[in-house]
Amino acid sequence: MKGLTDKQSKIYDFISECQRENGYPPTQAEIRDHFRFASLNAVRSHLVLIEKKGYIRLNFGKARGIKLSSSPKLLIRKTKESIPLLGRISAGVPIWAEQHFEDFLPIPPSMFGGRELFALHVCGDSMIGAGIRNGDIAVIKKQDWVERGEIAAVLIDQEVTLKRVFLSADSLLLKSENPDFEDLKYLKKNSDFIRILGRYQGIVRTRNNRYRT
Amino acid sequence: MKGLTDKQSKIYDFISECQRENGYPPTQAEIRDHFRFASLNAVRSHLVLIEKKGYIRLNFGKARGIKLSSSPKLLIRKTKESIPLLGRISAGVPIWAEQHFEDFLPIPPSMFGGRELFALHVCGDSMIGAGIRNGDIAVIKKQDWVERGEIAAVLIDQEVTLKRVFLSADSLLLKSENPDFEDLKYLKKNSDFIRILGRYQGIVRTRNNRYRT
DNA sequence: TTTTATACTGCTTATTATATCAGTATTAAT
DNA sequence: ATTAATACTGATATAATAAGCAGTATAAAA
Incomplete structure (x- = not known):
């Protein structure tokens, strides 16, 4: 399909x-x-x-x-009712590549309202103002754009972070929700190493963010 | 009804x-x-x-x-791999009573480390300092005590809230994680209308915290 | 370059669904 | 015995919705 x-x-x-x-x-x-x-x-x-x-x-x-349609043909093969948790993302390799899969959250994707979801461990407190904390698991919907001001998972030089994204004619503004962090601004022409991985859908926070599948 | x-x-x-x-x-x-x-x-x-x-x-x-209308018992069957989401809690009625069940989160309890878990919609921002926000779904482990300083779901006069609980010899102190909220202190002897429902295990936050099972 | 698929505007018509008015019959509760 | 509430038939007006026809423009593929 x-x-x-x-x-x-x-x-x-x-x-x-x-x-x-x-x-x-x-x-x-x-x-x-x-x-x-x-x-x-x-x-x-x-x-x-x-x-x-x-x-x-x-x-x-x-x-x-x-x-x-009942099964919106997820690309997830392991189990239908789970969301892949991605580990370290290698730039250049498509995020959907299996090598990134670290684990699977035993949660039906429909709960987060979407097809093509994945999850990431949140590092750092840059989005603490949005109630997203270090160690949380963020659920992301795979797409390479977001609406203005939405929170997205963004790949910046090998590192994945969550930021609010403001795209204008010639530049890309990434805002944190924490006064201790500075906004990042990129001119579009040299934003080769910036990549929007997907849109933030929500979080799961367990005591230690470890579990069995 | x-x-x-x-x-x-x-x-x-x-x-x-x-x-x-x-x-x-x-x-x-x-x-x-x-x-x-x-x-x-x-x-x-x-x-x-x-x-x-x-x-x-x-x-x-x-x-x-x-x-x-979301009419729990009729529509949703309880499966082993789910966490009951409780609606309004009536004082006096055991929380585990079916009448409180509003829905089921399709998440295996093991993910939040325990049996006898239940979930609640969080009202208000009193625990915002702990990254728990209005509208989140809090997962709670059913027990009537918590360790000193842990976050618990507490039933106060018909209302369920999350608070950090500090129990001392003769009193019970409930602390919010939001400077706008005052601490609550109850003497043990007249704390009949205070009840610890369980210990906070984590949260789930989806875009709108609605989903279909 | 030509073709094909996508992404639309604008207008008209046919069909699908709901609302409403006017009744009858049966059962359960004053 | 009388009133309510329930459980229907039948017909018609109206609104909500989808379908159809005829186009334009753009970008991607062959």
């Missing part, structure tokens, strides 16, 4: 979000409004494509006839 | 079934067909009554606008 494009992915996520929120899927018009499309057809054609890729099933003609 | 009549119960079950089966609720016409009603009004009047009793919420005017 092919992957979704960015736009398709956003639409899928919105549907998924509605589903969780309301217990039923959105109508095409609701999707249109959310994405500020002028036309229903924009929605429609997307849905058809997303269906073709197998992520949803359209109940043609019926109101709110969007069904999320 | 009053109980449903037989017929209402069957209709509720059908809705619930559709929900599980299709991912979205049935239309009124689908309900009619399933029960071989001749009239849509039969359905409608039932729905209105079921809503009045609080088991569903009707999104008037919208297609498939039936939302199942």
